[in-house]
Amino acid sequence: xxxxxxxxxxxxxxxxxxxxxxxxxxxxxxxxxxxxxxxxxxxxxxxxxxxxxxxxxxxxxxxxxxxxxxxxxxxxxxxxxxxxxxxxxxxxxxxxxxxxxxxxxxxxxxxxxxxxxxxxxxxxxxxxxxxxxxxxxxxxxxxxxxxxxxxxxxxxxxxxxxxxxxxxxxxxxxxxxxxxxxxxxxxxxxxxxxxxxxxxxxxxxxxxxxxxxxxxxxxxxxxxxxxxxxxxxxxxxxxxxxxxx
Amino acid sequence: xxxxxxxxxxxxxxxxxxxxxxxxxxxxxxxxxxxxxxxxxxxxxxxxxxxxxxxxxxxxxxxxxxxxxxxxxxxxxxxxxxxxxxxxxxxxxxxxxxxxxxxxxxxxxxxxxxxxxxxxxxxxxxxxxxxxxxxxxxxxxxxxxxxxxxxxxxxxxxxxxxxxxxxxxxxxxxxxxxxxxxxxxxxxxxxxxxxxxxxxxxxxxxxxxxxxxxxxx
Numbered sequence: 138x139x140x141x142x143x144x145x146x147x148x149x150x151x152x153x154x155x156x157x158x159x160x161x162x163x164x165x166x167x168x169x170x171x172x173x174x175x176x177x178x179x180x181x182x183x184x185x186x187x188x189x190x191x192x193x194x195x196x197x198x199x200x201x202x203x204x205x206x207x208x209x210x211x212x213x214x215x216x217x218x219x220x221x222x223x224x225x226x227x228x229x230x231x232x233x234x235x236x237x238x239x240x241x242x243x244x245x246x247x248x249x250x251x252x253x254x255x256x257x258x259x260x261x262x263x264x265x266x267x268x269x270x271x272x273x274x275x276x277x278x279x280x281x282x283x284x285x286x287x288x289x290x291x292x293x294x295x296x297x298x299x300x301x302x303x304x305x306x307x308x309x310x311x312x313x314x315x316x317x318x319x320x321x322x323x324x325x326x327x328x329x330x331x332x333x334x335x336x337x338x339x340x341x342x343x344x345x346x347x348x349x350x351x352x353x354x355x356x357x358x359x360x361x362x363x364x365x366x367x368x369x370x371x372x373x374x375x376x377x378x379x380x381x382x
Numbered sequence: 383x384x385x386x387x388x389x390x391x392x393x394x395x396x397x398x399x400x401x402x403x404x405x406x407x408x409x410x411x412x413x414x415x416x417x418x419x420x421x422x423x424x425x426x427x428x429x430x431x432x433x434x435x436x437x438x439x440x441x442x443x444x445x446x447x448x449x450x451x452x453x454x455x456x457x458x459x460x461x462x463x464x465x466x467x468x469x470x471x472x473x474x475x476x477x478x479x480x481x482x483x484x485x486x487x488x489x490x491x492x493x494x495x496x497x498x499x500x501x502x503x504x505x506x507x508x509x510x511x512x513x514x515x516x517x518x519x520x521x522x523x524x525x526x527x528x529x530x531x532x533x534x535x536x537x538x539x540x541x542x543x544x545x546x547x548x549x550x551x552x553x554x555x556x557x558x559x560x561x562x563x564x565x566x567x568x569x570x571x572x573x574x575x576x577x578x579x580x581x582x583x584x585x586x587x588x589x590x591x592x593x594x595x596x597x598x599x
Contacts, residue, residue, distance in 0.1 A: 212503040218501075226494040274594055288502075
């Protein structure tokens with residue numbers, strides 16, 4: 138059974154469908170990448186799955202349970218899905234350590250000591266143990282990204298969502314993110330990643346899903362999709378992207 | 383009686399001025415915070431009531447409201463002590479202004495941070511108290527300081543309801559000595575001293591809770 142199954146998911150804003158019947162499967166331990174042009178609904182898809190945005194219709198089945206039902210405990214669902222945002226979204230008034238501790242204290246009801254110990258563990262895992270006392274404004278983009286990932290991982294989620302994880306980073310830091318995601322893959326962390334970054338897509342996943350105008354236009358292994366897909370639209374899209382790298 | 387002696391005599395009323403100012407600021411802070419928090423929670427049932435409070439209390443002059451409370455309410459059988467009358471007039475008016483200061487400061491909290499907390503599974507109340515409130519209070523310091531200063535400057539109205547604060551003492555002294563220039567100059571010096579003390583305290587609190595690089599986006 139897949140960890141996550143999305144069936145005929147539709148999201149319309151003011152009658153305009155941003156997602157128009159999306160199907161997606163994500164297996165335990167898998168890393169899947171969602172690509173597509175700007176405005177094709179990639180980020181909306183992630184937000185619909187954890188119900189930050191309410192889907193208009195369709196189903197999201199998470200570990201066999203339909204989580205689009207009205208009686209779903211949405212907060213419990215969100216606690217099982219780690220979310221790393223494009224601009225990191227660290228809480229600016231809290232240190233790196235406290236950013237990680239907040240969820241543990243408020244949602245896992247851990248004691249101060251337990252939460253600190255867990256947060257320090259996650260910072261070590263991200264090689265950020267020397268930066269726990271720093272505030273977000275004192276961290277580089279790559280360091281913020283690591284803290285954001287540590288914050289998500291500390292909650293022990295079933296799956297980790299990345300929304301454009303490299304869009305705010307320079308090429309060097311982007312390569313660090315690739316290494317980081319690959320390390321998480323080796324640790325058996327299930328991940329779903331929305332990105333424009335061909336380099337990232339090629340190096341973190343074998344499965345790429347191409348979304349266009351709210352529909353899944355293609356899904357396949359990265360090399361086939363990124364290099365020589367039969368659909369001229371997809372070829373043109375990646376051709377332009379590759380030249381732009 | 384020289385200027386310094388006048389200053390020393392008037393300073394005995396400074397305690398009352400500080401008491402009135404602190405009591406009215408405390409009333410304003412509690413009311414303003416409560417109104418801003420409830421407004422932020424967007425409770426439909428209370429929205430109209432909260433908006434009416436800030437609208438009405440920002441539009442009524444302090445002295446009119448003070449007289450209404452102190453001289454008007456006894457007509458309904460409610461005798462209000464002078465300090466409480468100040469709190470219910472100047473304090474509640476300050477609360478209405480502070481509620482607006484807080485509303486503006488809340489609007490400066492980064493929506494992405496709120497979304498990150500929602501994505502983590504935190505409740506609306508947890509997000510409000512753990513993320514929005516601590517950030518909002520830091521953003522609101524300049525606006526709060528302005529309002530605190532306004533409260534201090536309106537505190538002389540307390541003499542109209544019989545509180546022996548600086549102004550009351552000054553008027554009594556001026557009536558007996560006829561040395562208005564020195565007396566009112568001394569009052570100005572005392573108010574400025576209290577203002578500087580308040581500024582020092584607020585800045586100390588601001589420094590204590592300062593976060594590196596934390597600025598309004």
